[in-house]
Amino acid sequence: MVDPRRDGPTVAVAFPAGRGVARWRERNAESPVPNAWPYGLDRLAADGRQVTDVELPPPTRVQRLLARAGVRGARRSPARADVALCWDEGTVERLVLGAPGRRLFSGVIWATDRLATEGPAALRAQRDLLRGLDGVWCLSRPQVDAVRAWLGPGGPPVSFLQFGVDERFYRFAPEYPERPKVVSLGGDRDRDPATLFAALDLVLRERPDVECVVGTTSTLPAPRGVRTVEFVPHAQAVDLYASASVVALATRPNLHASGMTVGLEAMSVGRPVVACSTPGMDDYFPDGGTGFLVPPQDPAAMAARILELLADRDRAAAMGRRGREHVERGHTTASMCRRLAEIVA
Numbered sequence: 001m002v003d004p005r006r007d008g009p010t011v012a013v014a015f016p017a018g019r020g021v022a023r024w025r026e027r028n029a030e031s032p033v034p035n036a037w038p039y040g041l042d043r044l045a046a047d048g049r050q051v052t053d054v055e056l057p058p059p060t061r062v063q064r065l066l067a068r069a070g071v072r073g074a075r076r077s078p079a080r081a082d083v084a085l086c087w088d089e090g091t092v093e094r095l096v097l098g099a100p101g102r103r104l105f106s107g108v109i110w111a112t113d114r115l116a117t118e119g120p121a122a123l124r125a126q127r128d129l130l131r132g133l134d135g136v137w138c139l140s141r142p143q144v145d146a147v148r149a150w151l152g153p154g155g156p157p158v159s160f161l162q163f164g165v166d167e168r169f170y171r172f173a174p175e176y177p178e179r180p181k182v183v184s185l186g187g188d189r190d191r192d193p194a195t196l197f198a199a200l201d202l203v204l205r206e207r208p209d210v211e212c213v214v215g216t217t218s219t220l221p222a223p224r225g226v227r228t229v230e231f232v233p234h235a236q237a238v239d240l241y242a243s244a245s246v247v248a249l250a251t252r253p254n255l256h257a258s259g260m261t262v263g264l265e266a267m268s269v270g271r272p273v274v275a276c277s278t279p280g281m282d283d284y285f286p287d288g289g290t291g292f293l294v295p296p297q298d299p300a301a302m303a304a305r306i307l308e309l310l311a312d313r314d315r316a317a318a319m320g321r322r323g324r325e326h327v328e329r330g331h332t333t334a335s336m337c338r339r340l341a342e343i344v345a
Contacts, residue, residue, distance in 0.1 A: 014085065017055045044340065111147065200225075200303075260285075269324070274309070277294060
């Protein structure tokens with residue numbers, strides 16, 4: 001908890017019970033993790049703001065019935081704040097029913113993908129909850145318009161929040177590696193292991209000397225010469241990025257900029273990124289500046305760009321340095337929280 005003697009608006013950051021700051025600190029004791037809080041939201045404690053964390057249990061049946069009747073704050077948290085927020089819409093029901101703040105905000109990340117696969121009817125209850133908030137944000141600029149259309153007239157303001165990473169944890173590694181190596185990490189629902197494996201197979205046919213390491217839980221068979229690992233702790237990821245010549249990210253079409261976290265982490269360490277040009281990714285990865293964007297589901301295009309960087313070590317190293325500068329200029333957790341503070345102000 002931030003020093004309560006400070007003056008200024010109070011902000012409560014809500015997490016699902018068992019997945020908040022206490023668990024984050026336990027994880028840090030087990031193996032170092034970035035930031036002091038999940039997503040670096042502790043950095044909202046600036047300009048006189050007092051920031052606390054609150055863990056909200058699942059709502060009871062009675063609370064859900066009250067919510068359907070239009071009763072906001074069916075359960076009051078003892079740590080009531082001026083503003084309360086949750087990171088994504090998965091926690092918004094707990095936020096609304098717990099009402100730990102007078103004004104409520106949430107991120108919206110996964111809903112647009114679910115709308116495409118499940119349809120609006122399946123998300124009607126979640127839409128109603130979000131419409132009752134004071135504001136929401138998205139991490140992808142194209143997603144903003146989609147969420148505005150989904151919430152409809154009279155819904156809350158929808159803002160674009162550029163994501164950021166902990167640049168102190170993902171420290172810059174100035175020595176670009178001598179040995180050619182491609183690394184790919186991350187496993188959210190829109191990763192595309194089939195395209196990634198096909199691209200790496202093409203790379204290895206041209207350059208059998210290249211080491212390839214992929215973090216994935218996919219059951220697809222990896223090409224010969226590609227080493228897969230199921231889980232990579234944060235601290236180990238820093239070392240893997242530092243050992244990479246290129247970090248490759250294959251994703252299926254989506255609106256939430258899948259892959260941006262790993263890409264920004266790799267750029268923070270100083271490595272070029274080859275990612276898919278799904279909507280919104282150009283806000284995070286300048287094509288040709290810090291790496292390359294290629295069409296999704298096009299393994300030949302991805303392989304060509306990877307090989308291009310492997311063939312020109314000086315150019316790849318220069319892109320990596322520009323990537324670190326790009327993160328420092330506007331994609332740190334501190335800059336993200338400054339913008340988030342403006343959204344909830």
